[in-house]
Structure formats: structure tokens, C-alpha cells
Amino acid sequence: MNELGLLENMLVVGALLFGIGLVGLCARRNMIVMFLSAELMLQGVSVSLVGWSRFHNDWGGQMLVIFIIAVAACEAAIALALLVTLFADRGSLDVTLWQSLREDNLPPHVDIEVPEPTDEEPHWPTLTPAGNQPRVDAEKQRHRTHV
């Protein structure tokens, strides 16, 4: 196999993953998605490391990836614990809700337009009415998970 070519290929893929992860980290507002993006960047780094490890015929790169995985696990543990806490605090995962570290006297960041939900109201399949329509518990319906 063309080792040099393989290295370059791996590195380009690593770069792409890192870049994409960066975009996600900067642009997405859901904290969990941000976290995933960060992990994506880590993956990019891991790919590069493995590439170099092979090229240099050295275990160091792979070892580092192992440690990255371990650190990612730690991160995940802590971060998720924090996320749960934060969610319990605000009832939302929107990262822009936490902006109290801004400069004094600076107006808070407000989304200029909160777009109305563009997903149409769910069209539940309807049956031909027969008999009395059962009373739908609105509360229950709203809390029904859509996942």
C-alpha cells in the first residue's frame, strides 16, 4: 500500500472531521449537539493520530487515541451530569440561556426572530368517525414523546 498516500488521506479525513466538528460546536445551540460536535473534533484528531502511528510505525499515536477515548468518557460523564443539572435549572438545553458572564451593563443577547415551528402539526391518521369520539386528554397528548 502507498503508505505516504494513506497518511495524507487519513490526515485529510481528520481535518474534515475536525472542521465539521468545529462548525457544529460553534453553530449548534443544543448543548448535547455541541458536545457531539466536540467529540467529532476528537475523532478527527484520533484519525490523524492513527495515521501518523502507522506512518511512523510507532505505538504512541494509538496509545494517545486510547487515552482520548478514556478522556472522552470522563468528559461525557461530567458533561452529562452538568447538562442534567443545567437542564433542571432552566428547563432547556439552549446554550444561550447561560450568558450571565457577559459584561456589566451589556444588554442580554436576544434571538431576533424565533421562527415559528415549521414542522406542520402532526397529521395523525384519522379513522372514519364511528360512535362517540373518545375524549382526548390534551395534556397527555402534548407530553407524548414523538421520538
Add this chain to the structure above:
Amino acid sequence: MMEFSPQHLLLWSLALPLIGAGLICLLNDGRPQRARTIALVTTLLTLLVAGRVAFMFPANGINLESTGGAFALTDASWLGKISGLDVRFSVGLDGLSVWFYALSALLSFCCVLLSWESIHERPATFYSLLLMLLCGMMGVFAARDILLFYVFFEFTLIPLYFLIGIWGHEDRNYAATKFFLFTLTGSVLTFLGLLTVVLVNFSHTGDLTFSIPKLTAALGPVGGHPMPLHLQLWIFAALTAGFAIKVPLFPLHTWLPLAHTQAPAAGSVLLAGVLLKLGTYGFARFNLPLAPEATAWLLPALLWISVAGIIYGALVALAQTDMKRLIAYSSVSHLGFCMLGLFALTPLAVQGGMLQAVNHGLSTGGLFAIMGMIHDRYHTREISALGGLARRTPWMALFMVFFTFSSIGLPGLNGFAGEFLLLAGMFQRAWMTTGPGGLGLKVIAVLAVSGVVLGAWYMLWLVQRVFFGPLREPHGTGHGHGSHDELGHDLKQPDRPLVRDLSLREIGALVPLAVFIFWIGLCPQFFLSRMAPALQEATQPAAAAWQARQTNEAADRQTALNPRPSVPVVAETSP
């Protein structure tokens, strides 16, 4: 009695204030008595030690060849040779610094006496800061290593910042901040320039030395590695940034009136007396020897700036309504004289200029001290609020008139000696310069002399308004008009404490200044002979560079006027 060597005395004089400051902090009981006594004893001892060193200083540079012109030299490795960074604890005096060094000790002693009763708040802090300031001032003049110099240079800022900021008058915070930022901004650039000098020397000689004499010797015209003109100009500009603000040269002076006005009396005295001299000293110590060609290149501009400062300072002083502000602007004018002397570059002018710097320390120091005494009594600085104080406080009036005469250069007192020498030197420079540049210099010389007239105007106006005329005192402190008996006792309200004339303590603070004012006025030779060799050495390169420029220009003109046949086209001559 054990004979101390000058080296030891110099080190002691630097250490004593710090020891005193430490003692004050250790023994602080919150009341002024103990702190001020320690401060007085410390400054007195320092003054004696420093005075002893200064008067051991030999005239005409005798016996100083072995140490490169330095007296009482102590030279020890300081930061070690960390990667060849040869920063040394090198202190010693030479003709440039010796009188400033002594002046610092003298004025500090006066300042302690002056603040004796006017400081009630946090006296221990006040006096320990004062002593630290003293250490910084003496250190900066004694330092012979660039880094050491800079450390002391900046170190003087901090105590004064607190002195103004804590014990100042109504607008003290603004003044302290402005003073600090203004001077710091400049001095950072100065440091950059100094480091450049070190690195340039390093690139030539491979010796990463910070020693001032070594650098001046290596980069001077005789040392073999003079810097090219453009580099000199950059270095000159960088150094000037800090020193010109300290001096302060004309457009950079606005921190000064504010700081003087707001500072407590002791702060004003030291600021005017010593700290402004750091600028003059810095110019003589660094700018002229390190960048002689740049100095020569910029000479007309520098002289114009100086003379603009003289006239401008005097005129603005004339329009002031606040006594301390007036004297602050007079400082701008006087320092313009000093710089004019320094930049005129003739031996006479340079010596006159440096002598004038010392003189200004004495006379303006005295004036600020008196302003402090007036403020202690009347709590005002408004000229219009006061009048005829000579009647109430004849001794104060006597000293005021005396210091005023000294300040306006009355012959027989110190101001005259400096002014006359430097103006004569300036005249010499102007009249020796032929060609188109000469006219400008002549105008400068004449304008500078006219500054003496203006100087007399505003100072005498101040004396007339405040000390002469019918008695006028602000409400609350003084007494109504026309209700005094012959001796000035108040007839209407006998229960009020009468404003007292100078106490013995206050007279004691002023008399040492007066003694030196007389001494310098009557026999300046004593002082000049000690500073002359070092000054000559420092300014000679720049003077020579100016002379060379003159010669070149004259030759160019000659060529332009009489084109020789062998040179068919005379190119436009470029300097």
C-alpha cells in the same frame, strides 16, 4: 572616628531610607508622632551621608579615571550571568548625577519638616512612602546599569502616585491617575529604546551588557560602533518619549499642573524638585551620548520646542488663578530653560542648563513649600482669596520674596548663575552658526532672553497679589477687613485662633534651601567644577556631530554657489 569610604556611604544612603521606612511600618501606632520622628531622623541621617558623599566628590574629575568617571562606585553582579544577561548592581556618582543625588536628600529632609503637622491621616504610610520615594530618587541618579536605572525610574512613580492619590487635594484621584499613566506611557517607550541600545551593542560586540558607561563608550563615535542615523533617530524618539514627559517639554506638560495642584506640599516639592530632573538627567545621560547625530539632526526642532516651552509656560502662568498651578507652569518655563541649555550644546550652556535644573529644584521646591504652608493656614490656593499676607506672616513673605527672586533669576542668587550661563551659551551657539540655520537660532536666543522678563512678570504679580496690598483672608480662617489693631490682632473675634507666622520648624525647612541658593548664586564655580567633566563627556559627541553637519552644509552651499567646472551638474544637496 572611623573613616567611611565613599562606596559604603553611598550604599548606606540608599539603604537608610528603606530601613527607616521599614521601622516606621514596624513601629506604627497610628499616631503621627512616632512616624514623623523616625522619618525626620532617617532623612537627616541620609542627608548627612549623602552630603558627605557629595562633598567628597572631586572637582574637575580628578582621580576618577580609574573608574571611568564614577565616584564611589560599587559594582556587583545582580541578576547573575543568566544566559549572558549581564545585569549588574552598579551604583556610583558622576558629575551629572552628584548634585541631583544630594538635592534629593536635601529636599526630602525639608519635606518631612514640611509635612510635620499637615499629615494626620495614615501618617506611617505617608512617611514610609516618602522614604521609599527618597530611596528611589537617589537610586535612579546613582544607578549605572540600565536595568537598575529603569527599576528605580519606575519605582519613583509608585510612592508619588500614592502620595498624590491619598493625601492630595480635592481632585486627587484624577490627578494621580493622569500623572501615573502619562509618565508610565512614556517610560515604557523609553525602556524599549534602552533595550534596543543594549541589543544593538550586543549585535556589534557580542557582549550583552547593561552597563551605561560601557554602552555609551561602545556606541559613541569613538567607540567604533556608532549607530546609523535612522536607528539613532528611532532610539532618540523612544527615549524622548519618556524623558520629554518627565521634563516636561512643551506639548507634553499637561499632567504637571494637575499633579502639582493636587499633590500635598511634600509631593509637589519632590515632584518639582527632583522628579522633573529625571527627564533632564535622562536626556543628558542617554539621549545625547547615545544618539549624538540624531541630536544634531533634530537640534533646531528641540531648541524651538524648548523655547516654546519657556514662552508658553510663562504666558499661561500669567493667566492662572491658582497659586500652585501658576508655579507649576513656571516650572514648565524653567525646565524649558534647562533643556535649552542642554540642547545648545556649548559647554557654557550645558553647564548652565544642568545648574539651572538644580536651581529650579531649590527655588521651586521652596516656592511649593511656601504654598503648602499657605494651604495649611488658609486651605485655599486661590490667588484672589488672599492678599497682604506680608502683614500677617512677615517671615513667610520674606522667604516667598526670596524664593521668587531666586526663581526669576535675580543676580547673586542661584537662578541667575544658571540662566546667565545657559543664555550666554545659547547665544554663542546662535552666533557661531552661520548659514540659513543661524537666523532661527538667533531668534530662539532672543526669545529665550525675553522669557526672563515674562518670568519676572508672573512671579512678581503673584507676590504682589498674595503678599502685598491690603490684608485679605478667606472667610472662616481669617478676619474681616479693617478690624485689626496695629499688631494684627483680631479685635472682633478674639476667640478665633490667629493665623500664625512661620514656626521654627517651617523656617528650618526653608533655611537649608536658602543657604544653597546663596551658595550657588555667589560661587557657582564650586558646583560647576564638579559637573563639568562628565557633562563635557556626555555632550561632546553631539556637539561634534552638530559641528560636522554645519561644516557639511557650508561645504554644500559653497558647492552650490560656485559649481566647479569638473562637476557639471550640481545635484540637489541632501543633508
Add this chain to the structure above:
Amino acid sequence: MNLLLATIQETWATWTTHWHVWTQHVPMLQSRLTWGAILLALGMWLLLPRGGRRGRAAGALLCVAALGVFASRLPFLGDWSHQGVFWLLAGVTVVAGLGTISMRSPVYCALWFSLALLGTGGLFLFSGASFLGIATVIVYAGAIVVTFLFVLMLAQPEGNAYYDRISWEAMASALSGAVLVFLLSVVLADTFNSPRSTLAAQAPAAPALAKGVLAPEHVATLGGQLFSRYLVSVEVIGVLLLVALVGASAIIMLQGRTDARGRAARGAAEEGSPQ
């Protein structure tokens, strides 16, 4: 048909000539990487959730095109079987990565992410780091992502929160990401293709690899290395994991206690954040 092709070819040639003339002063514009980066930026910008539904398909197309541009720059791996497998894995990884950042529903994001992990794992396997490939899939996809999904279900009762439908500074983010990719690629291209490069000489020979990282007893060697040469690091990581465990527990346990205080304080402090 040939005529058409010829015409197209000619037109293309004409236009490329023109293009080269126009852009000769800006050599950067002549580089494929530049265009790849531009396409990638545009594509990601369109892909990111931004409220409306416009152009996500176009975004996806642009992104794929950009990836193609980048791929076209890549060197050949030696034989087509290898190359095909690599492209497949790499394509899956990168596309899944794009999916991760562009889905509105965080759950989908997580799923895409796990796909990306699978791809990465595949790449690891492809490069001969078989242990890592397996470990990535097991630990990441198997454990971490699943934990994420749990949390999502805990914290996200409703599928499409408004903040999942908008992005923060989509343009700038996409651009900076693309520029990053571009710069890295430029560096790589320079490094690998410059005549002065000494990398080619350092490339490992197959026999050496066979005794090194591609040794048959891969996991054993790795384990041996791990517990000999990297023992200290392993211990440190072990401690780190323990600390993280304790920390996570502590955070959750303290939450209840600080909750009441936090709410009370927030009522006063938070003045005007959205919602």
C-alpha cells in the same frame, strides 16, 4: 454526440483559459482546494438548521461536491480495492459527521454521530489499528452515545425545540470551519507535494510495519506497550476516570441541594434572557 462533447470540451477549454487569464493575479483562485472550501462553506451554511427548510438538499449536494473536490486531490493508495474501501469508509465518516451537525433533532444527531464513529472505527481497522477500531465502536458508540441518548430522553421531552431549529452565526461558523479545512489541506498539500519534502523517504517499509504496528499479535503487543512503556499514563488516566466518576456523582448529588437556592437567586439576577 461527439459534436456535442467536442463543443462542450471546447467551451470548457475556452472558459478555463479565460478563467486562468482572469485569475492569474490571484493564484489562490486557481487552486481546487479554494473552491472545495468555498463549496464546503456554502454547503454547511445551507445544511445547518436555520429556521426555514430552504436549500438543505442543495446544501447536502454542495457538501458532497466539496468532498469530491477534496477527494480528487488525494493521492492514490496503490490499488483500487484499498482505495475503494477507504473512500467508502471516509465518505461514510465525513457524511455522517455532516449529518451530526445538521440534523434538527438531537436524537438524529446522536445517531449520525454513531454512524460517524462506525466510520472512524472502520478507518482505524483499515489502517491496521484493529483494537482501536473495535474500542471506538464499543466504548463510544456503545457506551457514550447511548448515555447521550439517555440524557436526551431525560432532558428533551419534546422533539423539536426552537433552539434546534436555529443556529448561532451559521455563516461565520461554516466559513471558519471551511477555512480551517482549507488551511489544513493547504498545509498538507504543501508538505506532501513539495519537492523538498523528506516524508517519502520516511515512509515505512512493509516488513518493518509487519514487525511494528501491523504485527500479527496486535492486541498483545499493544497491551504490552500499554502496561510497560505507558504504564504511568494508564494510571493517570485511571485516576482521571475515577475522579470523573466521583465528580459526576457529586454534581448530581449536589444539584438537589443547590436547586432551591439557585432558583431563588436566579429570580433576582436574571433580568431579561429569552423565555
Add this chain to the structure above:
Amino acid sequence: MSDPLANIRTLLVLVPALPLLAAVVTAVLGPRVLKSRAHWPVVLGLGLSAIVALMLLAEVNRHSRNMAHDSKLAATGHVTLWRWTGIPDVLATPPAAAAAMEKAHTTPPRMLPFDVDVTLRVDPLTALMLSMVTFVSFLVAIYAVGYMHGDRSYWRFFAYVGLFVFSMTMLVLVSNFLLLYVFWEAVGMCSYLLIGFWYQKPEAAAAGKKAFLVNRVGDFGFALGIFLIWITYGTLNFHDTTLSSGGVLPGVLGQIRLGDASLYVPGGLATAICLLLLVGACGKSAQFPLHVWLPDAMEGPTPVSALIHAATMVTAGVYMIVRCTPLFGASPQAQQVVAIIGGLTALLAAIIAVTQTDLKRILAYSTISQLGYMFLGLGTGSMLGISAGMFHLLTHAFFKALLFLGAGSVMHALGGVIDLRQFSGLRRKMPVTCWTFLIGCLALAGVLPFAGFWSKDRILAAVHERAHAVVAGYHSSFPVYEWLYWVAIGTAFLTAFYTFRAFFLAFCGPERVPAAAHPHESPNTMTLPLAILAAFAAGIGLTLEAGSWFDSFLAESPSLAALAAHETGPAGSHLHVAVLSTVVVLIGIGLAAFFYLGERTQIDRLAMWLRPVYEASHRKLWFDEVYDLLIVGPLRILAYLLSLVDRFLIDGLVNLIGRLPVWLGAVLRPTQNGLLQSYALAMAIGVLVLLGTLVLF
């Protein structure tokens, strides 16, 4: 005695030392110990000093008789006390110095030092001045014992007077331009202090300041002149000095240079030097256009006016010009300017004096006018004119001091009132004052045998002679000196008129005094000096005129010896000048008697008739107003504007720069918006920029 000059040297030092000692003693002991006896040290010191000065005069006289011509060019004796400065190698040897050094058989060195020695010297000119100064001040001090009696700062007055006499004697003794300048300013300072002696009067304080400042303006020119002298001649010493490198450095007024007039630089440079010196002299001697301070200076105590502002200090300018005669000799143009200034001042001051109503101010303007006469005499540039000027200086010192002291006596009697409109007919109440004042008036007006007649007549004669003489190197199409002669004659008329106007107004006519005053004759301490001065005013002119001692003695002065040697023979008879001036003076006195003796109705009609002239004279030709308008006002306005510029423009710029960081911070502050992602993005962009610069450039 081995050294014939030892005597002279001792006396020389004693003359200034005694007043200084007296001043110090008074200042130290005055306020606590001596109190109302504070005058004793000063009176004693001045008396001794006067005796010493007279002894010195005699000694110098004896000595100079026995000298050969060449040695006359050196000062009779000098003493070097200490070295003020000695800065080696500061001035490239100027050609004028080099030429003179070659003359003295010295190879000119490349560089000259700046040596200033505190050297005292004496010659006939100095000795005359010293005698006059110490003697008049002694009399004035005695007078002041009575006049200042009971003042709360009694001791301070005498300390100042002692200091003044010290400075004045030093001024005429020193042998160096720099030190001349030193004491030039020192007497100015004493004048400032004494004018402002009653500092509680705002007018006095203002007048002191004005005097100092106007003098400073003069000193400004003087200093420039000194600098020019230094640069031209390479030294500031009057006497020849020995260089440390060996050889002689010829002094500006030293033996070598005086021996050869060609060693003085001629042409524009000489004119510039002389004119600048003249500016200094104008300041000190209150000549046009710097005369404005002298009338205001009358706010000081009257003895001070008599001593400083009439007899001694104001003559320093005359002394200086006489001292610098060789310099002026090199520039006929400058001499002509001196004459013009003198003549103009004499006339203008006389015109102003005619309408003043304040007795002291009349005398002040008359002082200015008489000083103008002296300048006129000096401006002729002939030995005759110069000795006439010095002669007038001497006589004027006596009769003007007499007049001032008389005016002081009147003030003393009337409780400080000096306005002629408020009193008249004091003849009976104050007979001594009246008669001595009359003698003074006769002397001032120049009536035959009184002192003023002789000296003024000689000045007129000198001007007349100059107008008709042919002087080498001087050509003028305009008969300047002819005109000046007629100006001087006119001034003589005016002098007689205003002098007797004042006398008639004060002492004749109906007896009328202010309500609160109880006029009485002054005590003996005051009338005794009056009597002595009156004797001198009456007799000294004739005494000195009788022999030609004064001329020949004065001609022994080094500065004048060369000039005197050139003038052939004694001055011719000038009977017609004397007759003319006497006639004019008598007309003046007659007119004064016509207008002011008796009903005094004619004068008002005359004033109405000559309204513009009267106004101009009464308003002192608007000098103060013009100066206020042209110089003081604009400078004040400029100062005010500059202070605004300072506060708002310069400080504003500084503050603007100071605000820049704040504004920059305000601009950048929104980036700290607390949004995690903005930070992340910023970080990413930062990394990209770094990477980009690294990769692309």
C-alpha cells in the same frame, strides 16, 4: 608702604563692605534688639563709608597725578576677591580678541575660557561716583531717621537702604560686565523692595512690580548686549587678565584695548552692542521709552525717592555709558541715538512735568528730564560732553536730592499730602524747607551761580560744539545735533517754568492746608541734611567749574583717557550759549511768576486755549495707556487664550488619547457577551488567523 596701591585696595573693599555690614547687622538685630534705634548701624556705616570714599577719592587723585599716560589706561587699583566661574575652553577665539592678543604679544589660543572674577577696581570715574553715592546716602539716611520715625518696619527700611548702598557701590566698583549686570539688577531689586516698602498700599506694590518689570525689559537688552560683547571680544572683564595657559587676554576696557582704538570692532556690530547697552541704560535711567516706572516709583518713602530715584540708582545708566565710552566711540550712529533719546526724553518729560499736580511726580519727571540732559551730553561723544554729563550727574544728585527731601518735608508736615491743589503758602510755617527748596529750584532751573547752571550750560555748550564740529566717520545730512541744541534750550525754558510753578504753588500765595494737617517745621534730623544739600546745590557747581580739576581728574579714568588725549586743548568759551540759556530760564521763571503768583486766573484761560497740549501733558502723553493697549493688554489676552488652549486643546488632546482605550474597550466590550459560542468562534477565528498568516505568507 611697599605697595603704593595697598591703601587704595583696602579702602576699595571697605566702601561697599561697610554698608553691607550695616545692613546685615540691622537685619539681624533690628526687629528684636535695636527697634527704634535701628538706624544707628546704617547711619554709622554710611557715614564711615562716605569718609572712606572721600579718602579714596583723594588717594586716587594723588595717585593719578603721578602716572604716565599709558598707565592711566589701567584702573588705578583692583582687587580680586574670588572666582565666580571659570569654565575653560568654551569659546573659539573671536578675531577681535585674537587681534588684541597679538598686540599684547600673546599667541591667541584656539579656545578662550569663560572666567568671571569678582574683581573690584577704582579709577577717577568710580571714585567720583562712590563719593557722591555714599555722601548723598549718608545725608538721606540721617534725614530718614526723622522721616521714618515711628514706622512699624523702621529697621527694615534701614536694612534695605544699607543693602542698596552696598549694591550701588558695587555696581560702580566691579570690573566685569557680568557683575555689572549682577549689581545692576541688585539695585533694581532694592528699588523694588523700597518702592513696595509700604506694601499694604496696593499702588505701592503695583509700582514696585512695574519698576522691576520695566527695568527687566531694559535688562533684557543689557543682557543681550553683554552676550554680544562676550562673543565679539571673548571676555567680559574690563581689565586685562592673565590666561591660565599663559599670555594676556585683553579686557574689553583694559589697558591694551584702550591703547589702540582700532581694536574695537566698528560697524554694525558695534552699533548693535551699543544700542543694546543703551536699552539697559534707558531702563535703569528711566529714559524714553522705558521711563514709565519712575513716576510711579514715587509711591515709595520720600527718602528713597531722593536717594534711589533721583540721586543714585537712576544715574547707573549714565555711569554705564560713560564707562563704555570706547565702545560707543566705535559707533557714531549709536552715540547719535543716545543723544536723540536724551534730548527727546528731556523735552517730553519736561512737557509732562508742566501740568502735573503731585509735587513728587513733578520732581520725578524733572529727574527724567535731567537724566535726558545727561544722555544728551554723553551722546555728543566728545570729552566735553561726557564730562559735562558726569558733572550734571553730580550736581543733579545734590539738588534733586535736596528737592525731594524738601518735598518729603512738606509731606511730613502735611501728613502725607503732596497734591499741590490742596495746599499753598507754606512759606511761613516751614521757613527752612522753603528756603532750601528755593535753592534747589534755582539750581534745577539753572540760574547763575547755582550748581545746575554750570553743568547744564556745559551740556548745551557741548551739544552746540558737536553740532558745528566735523567728526571723522560721521556724516549726516540732517543736522541732528543742531536740532537737539534747540530742544535742549526749549527744555531749559520748560524746566525753569515747571520748577517755579511748583515752588510758587507750594510755598507762595495764601496759606492753605488740608483740614486734618497741622503743618510744622520738620525736626532737625531732617532740616540738617536739607541745609547741607542746599549748600552743595548752591556751591558745588562753581567750585568744580572754577578749577579745571574736575575735567582733568575725570579724564584720568581709563575709559576716557584715550578720548581726552584726542581732544586738543580746553573747550572754547561759550558765552553766547550761557547768555541764551540764562535768558530763556529767566523768561521761564517770569512766566511762572506771572501765572502762579497772585490770582492764577490767567493760567486756566491758557489751559483752555491750549487744550490738546494741556491734555497730552496732563495725561503724561498717554504712555501708560499705550503700553497697556499695545503690550500688556495683548500679552494678557494672549496668556488667557493660551491658558484656554492649554486646558482645552492640549489637555483635551491628551485626554482624547487617554479616552481612546476606553472607547476601544467600549467597542470591544460587546464581544464579551457571555455566549459560550461566540467565545468559541472567536477562538477559532483567532487560530485561523494565526494559521493563515503562517501558511499563506
